[in-house]
Amino acid sequence: MTDATQALIEQITSARAEQRQLRIVGGNSKAFIGRATTEGEPLEVGRHSGIVSYQPVELVLTARAGTPLAEIEAALAEQGQMLAFEPPHFGGGATIGGTLACNQSGPARPWSGSVRDMVLGLRLINGRGEHLRFGGQVIKNVAGYDVSRLQAGALGTLGVITEVSLKVMPTPAVTLTLVQEMPADQAIAQMNRYSGLPKPLNGAFWHDGKLYLRLAGAESAVNGTAQQWGGERLNDADTLWQQLNNHQLDFFNADRPLWRFSVNSTAPHWQSEQNWLLDWGGSQRWLSGEGDPAVLAEQANAAGGQVSLFRGGDRQGEVSPALAPPLQKLHQRLKDAMDPDGIFNKGRLYGWM
Amino acid sequence: MTTATADSSNADIKSVLAAEFARFLPPDSIIADEETQKPYECDGLSMYCEMPLLVVLPETVAQVQQVLRLCHQRGVPVVARGAGTGLCAGAMPHSDGVLLSLAKFNRILDIDPLARTARLQPGVRNLAISEAAWPHGLYYGPDPSSQIACSIGGNVAENSGGVHCLKYGLTVHNLLQVEMITVEGERLVIGSAGLDSGGPDLLALITGSEGLLGVITEVTVKLLPMPEKAQVVMAAFDSVQTAGEAVSAVISRGIIPAGLEMMDEHAIVAAEAFVHAGYPTDAEALLLCEVDGTREEVEEHIQQVAGLFESMGASIRVSRDDAERALLWKGRKSAFPAVGRISPDYYCMDGTIPRGKLAHVLMAMQDMSAHYGLRVANVFHAGDGNLHPLILFDANMPGEFERAEAFGGKILELCVAVGGCITGEHGVGVEKIRQMAIQFGDAEIAQFHAIKAAFDPVGTLNPGKGIPVLKNCQEYRALKPDGMQPLSHVHGSTL
Structure with missing residues (x-):
């Protein structure tokens, strides 16, 4: 539990004055995300750690950016609450700041929202070394631009997050997982059909010929729905969902490139069923294996979304979806607005930024 | 010149x-x-x-x-x-x-029931989205009280809320994609049919930007399944403090109500006189707590909530059918026009506060009410901490609007002082631009201007709104004014 604000500001200010690059590091659990860059001295945010305030009845928790997720989740669990977006820990050490910067949410995301959805406010140090505060610690706040949620997915390129306020939620009374065997196309239809029903669905993924559905909520609602839907009830299901979330299933282990497709949940399955895992009720699809980025981008586009090279493969080239020229111009201007000298995470998100 | x-x-x-x-x-x-x-x-x-x-x-x-x-x-x-x-x-x-x-852009372009999305022109009315989705068992979540008339483009511009925000979120939580025209006339598509596109979340930045960053020409929203059942408990309390504690007690039970609204005695009396919903007019505070979900879940939770309120000394009424539920809500939803009947004019504020500060804020507001010589009625989105004080005044009485405006400004400052903010869902616009200086420091305001310039270098999109000029912020803070400066564009002012 330390406040390293001053040290962070000083390092940023002197880096700016001496025109040095900085590489932001939290728990170093997601170093594989984004482009491979070696430029810049590390800016260690992990030392800026600790829960600043937590009021269970307000459903709000504020923590320094370097606070490990594990610490936050333990504090919440004592009060019967949780981070409803189920952030992945990726082998441990993941922090709340890194989770937001990489916009990482787990299997419940389509139903319970993402980390970006749960952000109420934050503090960050911009490229001028100014420590700023945006948003707040209340559920609704529409004063000024939403600089807090803007950070989700920015990979630290717009500033160094130092503190995050989040909406937290009660832990569901009961969870239960159902398994049904079916091919991918049928699973996509089923996941979407079930998502349109007022039932306590809270996780839906398909892999290797099996559809896994997780129900979470009041006991009566979960059991009632399980009876209607049928399927085999899975024992020790929590482990399975954690392995899915942290990419510990055999599917993710292969030493092959991993592509993340974020698409229309109803898009028909393409290619063979091998090498695919469909999560988020069909809207997040993982492909494990070599692929031509241009061809994959076309497929993602046809499915209403985008593809990124999530892990492995060629990380010297672009790994994030390409932007249309006017949008690229805007991103560059936004970068200049927040980090005018370009000292944060150069080239991490895009080669040109 | x-x-x-x-x-x-x-x-x-x-x-x-x-x-x-x-x-x-x-x-x-x-x-x-x-x-x-x-x-x-x-x-x-x-x-x-x-x-x-x-x-x-x-x-x-x-x-x-x-x-x-x-x-x-x-x-x-x-x-x-x-x-x-x-x-x-x-x-x-x-x-x-x-x-x-954008009034002529009023077409629903597509409803996709399986994907649970609606693609809309910006002029489509908020309620029209749900009406088009209902036949598919779906609806659009955010429901601002102007939902009969307000448009989805405006909802995006203001990041509109409603009475179901705690459980279903604001506009920003229910969007997938927008098409936006820049000040230079270039067309941008932000977001996609998938969730969580890569890169900084521009969709969130645009939402609530009050027309300062671009002009929205198409919006794709998510639709939600209609709950199987919804039921409401009305609970009358003899103190605001206890009603506030009751709200916390519900949350502590792990129940997230679909709607959780509070009215103070003035709002109760006005609403009851207007719609005859059967509100107890001798109560100090009234809570409406709606639970939705599966049949089993609602029955389980309603019992818990009703028992909890009773144990805290409230007299309760549980809706037996949808007609009774609608009646109980009607009073709350008509609170603004109801207050309009007991006063020639009213001025609706929109601060947010941590729920635990409610009693303190309401008491401070009573003192201010006496100071400014103006009555105030309160309706409160108790679930999410969004307070709507309605300041009663008569625009025909010289100086009354200026007093109401000053009173409103003080309320917003109080909201910030207790850890809240100056606007929960109405936006800053012209109205709250001075109070931005209370919520934000110069460095934040300067950062907002830099972001604005990234989208609109010359500053011709909705100028003079949302983000104040730095010089004015410093003056406002230095003056700690009573808000009595006349504004040139206010009717009935002295300029």
């Missing part, structure tokens, strides 16, 4: 612009005469008004692009307008600018 020269140059640019617009807009899409322009002079906050140079109502995205390009070339301000129901004067015209109405 003298006024006469300014007027004549305004007249010149007006006729030049009108002629240029006429080359690509149909004649009835350009409004240049004062009488027809009159309905556009203000939004839902009618105390603030201004006449624009011209009003245009384009019919296609290409026309919107041309309007923006032309205005950009000439440095003419552009104010976009949806249904004009906003409550912060965010759509108040600029006297030297063009008012760009």
Whole structure:
């Protein structure tokens, strides 16, 4: 539990004055995300750690950016609450700041929202070394631009997050997982059909010929729905969902490139069923294996979304979806607005930024 | 420059612009005469008004692009307008600018029941989305009280909420994609049919940006399944403090109500007189707690909530059917017009506070009420901490609006002081631009301006709204004013 604000500001200010690059590091659990860059001295945010305030009845928790997720989740669990977006820990050490910067949410995301959805406010140090505060610690706040949620997915390129306020939620009374065997196309239809029903669905993924559905909520609602839907009830299901979330299933282990497709949940399955895992009720699809980025981008586009090279493969080239020229111009201007000298995470998100 | 020269140059640019617009807009899409322009002079906050140079109502995205390009070339301000129901004067015209109405973009382009999405033109009314989705067992979540009239484009601009925010979120939580035209007339698509696109979340930045960053021309929203069942508990308490504690007790049980609303004694009396919902008029505070979900879940939770309220000394009533549920809600939903009946005018504020500070804030507000000599009634989105004090005044009494405005400003400052903010869902616009200096420091305000400049370098999109000029912030903080400075564009003011 330390406040390293001053040290962070000083390092940023002197880096700016001496025109040095900085590489932001939290728990170093997601170093594989984004482009491979070696430029810049590390800016260690992990030392800026600790829960600043937590009021269970307000459903709000504020923590320094370097606070490990594990610490936050333990504090919440004592009060019967949780981070409803189920952030992945990726082998441990993941922090709340890194989770937001990489916009990482787990299997419940389509139903319970993402980390970006749960952000109420934050503090960050911009490229001028100014420590700023945006948003707040209340559920609704529409004063000024939403600089807090803007950070989700920015990979630290717009500033160094130092503190995050989040909406937290009660832990569901009961969870239960159902398994049904079916091919991918049928699973996509089923996941979407079930998502349109007022039932306590809270996780839906398909892999290797099996559809896994997780129900979470009041006991009566979960059991009632399980009876209607049928399927085999899975024992020790929590482990399975954690392995899915942290990419510990055999599917993710292969030493092959991993592509993340974020698409229309109803898009028909393409290619063979091998090498695919469909999560988020069909809207997040993982492909494990070599692929031509241009061809994959076309497929993602046809499915209403985008593809990124999530892990492995060629990380010297672009790994994030390409932007249309006017949008690229805007991103560059936004970068200049927040980090005018370009000292944060150069080239991490895009080669040109 | 003298006024006469300014007027004549305004007249010149007006006729030049009108002629240029006429080359690509149909004649009835350009409004240049004062009488027809009159309905556009203000939004839902009618105390603030201004006449624009011209009003245009384009019919296609290409026309919107041309309007923006032309205005950009000439440095003419552009104010976009949806249904004009906003409550912060965010759509108040600029006297030297063009008012760009999106009213003709009123088509639902596509409803995809399986994907649970709706693709919409920006002028589609909020309620019309749900009406189109209902046959598929779906609806659109955010339900601002103006939902009969307000448009989805305006909802995006203001990040609108409603009474179900705690469970279902604001507009920003229910969007997938927007199409936006930049000040330079370029078309951008932000977001996708998938969740969590890569890169900084521009969709979130655009949402709630009050027309300062671009003009929204298409919106894709998520739809939610209609709950199997919804039921409401009405609970009457003899103190605001206990009612506030009851709200916390519900949350502590792990129950997230679909709606959780509180009214104070003044609002209860006004609403009951207006709709006869059966509200107990001797109560100090009234809670309406709605639970939705599966049949089993609702029965389980309603029992718990009702038992909890009773154990805290409340007298309760549980809705037996949808008709009774609608009746109980009717009083709350009519609270604004109900208050309108007991006072010639009212001024609705929109601060948010941590729920635990409610009793403190309401008591402080009673002191202010005495100080300013104006009554105040309170309705409160208790679930999410969004307070709507309704300050009662009479615009025909000299100085009363100015007192109401000062009172409102003080309430917003109090909200910030207890850890809340100056606006939960209405936006800043013109109305709360001075209080921005209380919520934010100079460095944050400067950062906002830099972001604005990234989208709109010359600053012609909705100028004078949302983000205050730094110099004014410093002056406002230094003055710690009673908010009594007259505003040139306020009716009945001294300028």
